[in-house]
Amino acid sequence: MRKILKYTLFDLLRSRWNYIYFGFYLVFTMSLLMLSGDVSTVIISLMNVILILCPLIATIFGVMYAYNSREFTVLLLAQPIKRSAIFWGQYFGLALSLSLCLLLGIGLPFLYYGLSSSGATWEFLTLLGNGLLLTFIFSGLAFLIALRNDNKIRGFGLAILTWLFFAVVYDGIVLLLLLFFRDYPLENAALGLSILNPIDLSRILILLKLDISALMGYTGAVFQKFFGTIWGSVVAVLSLGFWVLIPVISIRMLSNKKDF
């Protein structure tokens, strides 16, 4: 698996799109830091960008890469190498190359601006960690969708719909549910529902770290009470870890059964 990962990374790190993605983060973070001057404020602004953009880009790149490398995968399949090694190598190569863009794109400006002296190191690391987890989760889901669907248009559509569902539609549904059942105690249900969506989960983790959960009103207090504890954080991180594992394990299962 390491060999496939290495060469996938070689290939992707030279791709124009990766540079554009990296450049975007670099310029965006730099200008926010220059304009605002306050590290905590910049972290909040970046949060909104990262929560939407990381999953979206990971989804699009994931599907594109999986379809583009189709014929090459066939060549690899003819080599004496395990199937799961090929697909895991490609997936981790993809996720790592995107992660590097994010890491360097927002990391360098913060370091340059003096992150260590700002006292917001933990907040920044939470933001970065969540961005990386979302990259792994959504590129994995996209890879999985591309593996399942031989039809490119259909695969692309499904991947975008998956992103749209988690980024936008899910919150709408939760809101409707809460409105519909407003006569009942919903704290635990709201907690449960947010665990099921990786983007929501990341948002909560970052907001709590930034200590602005009061902005979320009563729900914020409930979340603070749960996720603010050690137990709550463990559950949140485990859930995100679980979200990473789902595509990784499914890729393995599917790759063993698929015809090429």
Add this chain to the structure above:
Amino acid sequence: MIKIQNLHKAFGKNTVLNGIDLHIKEGGRITAVLGPNGSGKTTLIKSILGMVIPDAGSIHVQGQAIAGQWQYRAAIDYLPQIAQFPENLTVRELITMIKDIRQAVPRDEKLIERFGLESYLDERLVNLSGGTKQKVNLTLAFMYDSPLVILDEPTSGLDPVAMVRLRALIRQEKQAGKTIMITTHIMSFVEEIADDIVFLLDGKIYFQGAIQTLKEQQQETNLERAIASILDQTPSSLPAQVLAS
């Protein structure tokens, strides 16, 4: 070398292989797998390589059942039909990668020379023409001295010079005692290079044996006509466009 018993494969409702029994003996012979489009040639080859997982039946390569295995592929050189590589790698990096994976003694330098790829080694694969990509593809396929060579449409996109060199290379491999399987649509190429023929139609083998036997059996002097006469004898199972051609 290769033993296939009662192989079945369907993609959804479309039955592609319908009870294939095939035995290819070891050493020094070239077998051409022929048949109209959609007759199951590529699926058969991909089943041997473990890319397509059969619904029923068994495949043995060098006496070993291949289901769920991957190590046996070290004994196979394979040339895929479409040459498509990671765009941003150079030719040299791609060759290094395959060497890295296979960990056997390579002979890439002679092949690079044979197909005139020296000046392309540091080019990115995305910048290569279709024919040059096919040459890279051939270099990768023949890079190891494996006893079984499987070529899926090896002639596609090649210029005449490369064709001549490819033919010489295939003959050389044959003389080295290798078992070679080829699929192609070019009958003159088959007639010139192959010893045996496997003729597939609707997922079944209609003929297996030496080219000469086929010609004698069909009382034709030309391979193309002999094949056509098999098609004429089995009109009920044929799609209209095959009959028309």
